[in-house]
Each structure stands twice: as C-alpha cells, then as structure tokens.
Amino acid sequence: MAEFPEEPIYRQLARIGRTLASPVRLRLLDVLDQGERTVEQLSDEADVPLKNTSAQLQQLRAAHLVTSRRDGTRVYYRLADERVSRFLGELQDFAGDRLADLREAVSTHLGDPATLEPVTAEELALRLAGPGVVVVDVRSAAAHARGHVPGAVSVPVAELRDRLGELPRDAEIVAYCGGPYCVVSPRAVRLLRDHGLRARPLEGGITRWRRAGNRLEEGPATG
Amino acid sequence: MAEFPEEPIYRQLARIGRTLASPVRLRLLDVLDQGERTVEQLSDEADVPLKNTSAQLQQLRAAHLVTSRRDGTRVYYRLADERVSRFLGELQDFAGDRLADLREAVSTHLGDPATLEPVTAEELALRLAGPGVVVVDVRSAAAHARGHVPGAVSVPVAELRDRLGELPRDAEIVAYCGGPYCVVSPRAVRLLRDHGLRARPLEGGITRWRRAGNRLEEGPATG
DNA sequence: CGTTTATTCTATAGTTCTTTGGAATAAAGG
DNA sequence: CCTTTATTCCAAAGAACTATAGAATAAACG
Numbered sequence: 199m200a201e202f203p204e205e206p207i208y209r210q211l212a213r214i215g216r217t218l219a220s221p222v223r224l225r226l227l228d229v230l231d232q233g234e235r236t237v238e239q240l241s242d243e244a245d246v247p248l249k250n251t252s253a254q255l256q257q258l259r260a261a262h263l264v265t266s267r268r269d270g271t272r273v274y275y276r277l278a279d280e281r282v283s284r285f286l287g288e289l290q291d292f293a294g295d296r297l298a299d300l301r302e303a304v305s306t307h308l309g310d311p312a313t314l315e316p317v318t319a320e321e322l323a324l325r326l327a328g329p330g331v332v333v334v335d336v337r338s339a340a341a342h343a344r345g346h347v348p349g350a351v352s353v354p355v356a357e358l359r360d361r362l363g364e365l366p367r368d369a370e371i372v373a374y375c376g377g378p379y380c381v382v383s384p385r386a387v388r389l390l391r392d393h394g395l396r397a398r399p400l401e402g403g404i405t406r407w408r409r410a411g412n413r414l415e416e417g418p419a420t421g
Numbered sequence: 422m423a424e425f426p427e428e429p430i431y432r433q434l435a436r437i438g439r440t441l442a443s444p445v446r447l448r449l450l451d452v453l454d455q456g457e458r459t460v461e462q463l464s465d466e467a468d469v470p471l472k473n474t475s476a477q478l479q480q481l482r483a484a485h486l487v488t489s490r491r492d493g494t495r496v497y498y499r500l501a502d503e504r505v506s507r508f509l510g511e512l513q514d515f516a517g518d519r520l521a522d523l524r525e526a527v528s529t530h531l532g533d534p535a536t537l538e539p540v541t542a543e544e545l546a547l548r549l550a551g552p553g554v555v556v557v558d559v560r561s562a563a564a565h566a567r568g569h570v571p572g573a574v575s576v577p578v579a580e581l582r583d584r585l586g587e588l589p590r591d592a593e594i595v596a597y598c599g600g601p602y603c604v605v606s607p608r609a610v611r612l613l614r615d616h617g618l619r620a621r622p623l624e625g626g627i628t629r630w631r632r633a634g635n636r637l638e639e640g641p642a643t644g
Numbered sequence: 645c646g647t648t649t650a651t652t653c654t655a656t657a658g659t660t661c662t663t664t665g666g667a668a669t670a671a672a673g674g
Numbered sequence: 675c676c677t678t679t680a681t682t683c684c685a686a687a688g689a690a691c692t693a694t695a696g697a698a699t700a701a702a703c704g
Contacts, residue, residue, distance in 0.1 A: 215441030
C-alpha cells in the first residue's frame with residue numbers, strides 16, 4: 199500500500215478525520231464554538247482534566263482547527279476560522295442523518311425533541327425585537343459572561359428552582375444552553391413547565407444561534 | 422468524564438470521525454464514489470489487500486456510510502446515499518483549506534495544479550455537446566467499463582505512450598482519472614503535452630463530475 | 645532574581661485500531 | 675452432495691492513540 203502514489207494525500211486527509219474522532223476533542227470544539235476560552239476555562243466547561251485538555255488542544259492546533267494567543271500567563275484558544283464552525287455543523291448534521299444510535303442517544307438524554315417544541319434561531323432572532331419573550335441562559339454565570347444571546351437573563355440550572363419567581367408567567371420563556379447536544383436546556387424547560395410556565399428550548403443552543411450569524415453580547419449577568 | 426451527561430452523544434458523533442480517520446477507508450470511499458463495486462474490485466482499484474478491504478468495509482457499514490447487497494457469490498458495496506458523497510466532498514474541501522501539508526502533498530505528487538489549467542466539470546459538461554473536445558479516460562479499462570464520462574475514450578495510462586497516434590492534434594484533449602487526488606491524469610497531461618498535443622486534466626476527476634450532477638455512461642471501451 | 649501561576653513537554657501504562665493468517669460460511673456448478 | 679469461488683468471521687501481533695504523572699517553561703509580581 200505504501201507504494202500507492204496517492205497514499206500521502208489520503209494520510210493527510212485522514213488526519214482531519216482522526217482529529218474529529220475523539221469525544222473529548224469534539225466537546226472542546228463545541229465549547230470553542232461559543233467563543234474564545236483559556237485552557238482552564240475549557241477544562242471547566244468541557245469537564246476534561248486540565249492536562250488532557252492541553253494535550254488535546256495541541257492536536258487540534260496541529261490540525262489547524264484552532265489557533266492560540268498568549269496574553270500574560272494565559273493562553274487563549276479559538277476556532278481557526280468560521281469555516282471550522284461551519285464544518286462542525288455539517289459534521290453534526292451528517293452524523294445525525296447517519297447514526298440511528300446517535301438519535302437514540304439524543305432522545306435518551308434530551309427526551310424526544312418534538313415534545314419540547316424547540317424555537318429555531320431564526321424565529322428567536324425575529325421575536326427578540328418584540329415583547330412577550332424572555333430568554334433565559336441556563337449555563338454557568340461564567341459562560342454567560344463570556345458571551346450570550348443579547349438581552350438574555352442568566353439563571354444557571356442549579357439556581358432555577360429557587361428563582362422561579364423571577365420569571366414572568368405571561369410571557370414565553372426560551373431557555374438555552376451550550377452546544378446542540380447540551381442536556382441542560384431541555385431539563386430546564388421540563389422544570390419550568392412542571393411549574394406552569396410556558397417554556398421552550400432554543401434549538402441547537404447558543405452554538406446554532408452563532409452559526410446562524412447572530413451576534414453575542416458580553417458582560418456579567420443581568421438577571 | 423464518563424459522568425458528563427452528553428458523553429454518549431459525543432461518543433457517537435466521534436464514531437463518524439473515527440470512520441473517516443483511516444487512509445484506507447477514505448480510498449475505498451473514493452472508489453465507491455465512482456459507483457457500485459464488489460469487494461474484489463475495490464481491493465484492486467484501491468490497492469488494498471482483500472481481507473483488509475473486507476474488514477474496513479465492515480466498519481464503513483457499521484457507520485452506515487455504505488450499504489451492500491449480495492448477488493450470487495458476489496457482494497456489491499455502494500455509498501449509502503447521496504449525502505455521503507456530498508459530505509466526502511465537503512471533507513475534502515475542508516481538509517484542503519486546513520492542511521498546508523495536504524497542499525504540499527498534492528503539489529509534490531500532482532505538480533502545481535495551476536500550470537495544468539484544469540477543466541471544471543461544469544465547463545466540460547457545456548463543451549461536451551460541441552466539437553473540438555476529446556475526453557480521455559486514463560483509468561483501467563475495467564474501471565472505465567463500470568462507468569465513465571459520456572463519450573469518453575478509454576486509454577489506460579500504461580498504453581498512452583503507444584497510442585498517441587489515435588489522438589487528434591487539432592482538438593483539445595481532456596484527461597481524467599478517479600478521485601480528486603488521483604495522480605494519473607496530471608501525469609497523462611504532461612505526457613501528452615510533451616508530445617505536442619493540447620491537453621488539460623478534469624478537475625476533481627470523475628468523482629467531481631458525478632458530484633456536479635452529471636450522468637455516467639456504462640459499457641466497454643469504445644476507443 | 646526568586647516565587648507564583650498557567651500551561652506545555654516528556655515519558656509511560658493502558659487501551660483501541662489495523663492488519664493478516666487460518667477457519668468458516670454462502671452460493672453456484674457439476 | 676462435493677467442489678469451487680467470493681467473502682466474512684475469529685484471533686493474535688503490531689501500531690497508534692489517550693490519559694496522566696512528573697518535570698520544565700513562560701510570564702508576572704514582589
């Protein structure tokens with residue numbers, strides 16, 4: 199096989215596939231798709247041990263999927279460019295088409311998506327301007343501060359039960375979390391509905407919001 | 422990490438990446454992108470030992486990238502559907518964007534693409550109708566018989582030098598081979614030019630021709 | 645400068661993937 | 675049925691990848 203003249207080309211091509219072949223790296227990419235992060239932030243948000251995070255980031259960088267910059271003692275990582283984000287989206291769509299097992303894993307963990315009546319990013323973008331919609335960011339306060347849907351209120355799931363009173367009963371609540379596979383917002387929607395509130399999840403989370411070309415707002419929690 | 426609730430989802434997603442992480446499987450997919458093949462044909466065309474071909478096909482099938490049907494003693498494999506072909510194209514484009522090393526590998530093996538002035542599939546589709554163009558399929562006669570650009574003449578590279586006389590000096594010759602990374606057609610174009618013929622390669626080979634929505638013609642060599 | 649903090653490098657154990665020989669299966673033909 | 679041909683299953687050796695401990699580097703701060 200080594201004599202096959204195209205072999206080096208296919209070997210290089212396979213490097214991209216190999217880079218996308220690890221659940222840990224995919225998770226890191228999904229976090230990075232939400233914006234720039236330090237190694238430690240990535241380690242926290244993706245729940246990957248620090249050293250392993252660093253090791254995997256080296257591989258992502260070697261494959262030119264991410265770039266890094268140093269600022270003082272911190273190193274910040276980000277996706278190399280928009281095409282990486284777009285390709286990740288295509289990979290996820292393609293995998294969704296392909297793997298019955300993936301659908302099953304998604305349903306098991308997120309529940310049947312249909313019953314939650316998710317709001318698409320396009321729909322939310324239109325309705326943000328008007329009244330009657332409250333957007334709730336159920337990720338950590340730290341993740342919220344690093345970039346959120348404009349006007350969204352930060353209510354980490356852990357605090358949701360205790361802060362139900364802060365949410366309007368007459369408006370529709372749109373809850374979102376991180377990547378397209380984040381389990382947090384469906385759980386939050388169920389909790390809210392159990393308490394008589396009208397709630398729907400944002401389809402694809404903040405990642406799809408960003409991919410759809412919408413801007414993010416930065417800064418500390420406002421709610 | 423195992424407690425991370427999305428873990429099973431990312432694991433499934435990574436399965437697609439892992440399936441695309443092997444040069445051997447990518448080569449098999451590129452051959453299958455030219456049409457249905459038996460295990461033995463694949464083994465020949467991709468130059469992979471038979472048993473390994475079979476083993477890798479099992480993995481591709483497990484990932485739902487290919488399907489198979491049995492006819493008598495033969496088992497025929499094909500891409501599961503058009504989306505697989507489309508996604509392979511996207512992967513190749515993305516990898517091309519990404520990997521400087523890939524560009525280098527391509528140039529080393531195929532020569533600088535620009536000097537060859539490749540013809541795009543769209544351009545060829547338009548010009549096929551008119552005169553002044555002769556399309557030459559430099560793959561094996563067997564591969565040609567399994568599907569070729571309509572009207573193309575079969576001249577396997579090995580025979581090209583001896584059959585130069587059959588080619589017109591007053592028309593433009595478009596030579597093509599298998600996948601987008603096939604090294605054969607650029608080599609053929611150089612040979613033809615060295616003998617004073619006007620020749621250009623088909624960009625992306627027959628794979629991109631097919632992906633662009635053009636039909637293939639089946640049957641034995643006509644030239 | 646010496647110390648502290650953030651991150652990376654080096655080495656390694658454990659795991660998973662690839663390849664291949666030998667046996668098994670499945671269909672076709674005598 | 676027995677044989678032949680095409681393909682797959684099983685098992686084992688070898689290669690490559692993941693995760694992590696321990697040492698090293700790089701910047702900031704006193």
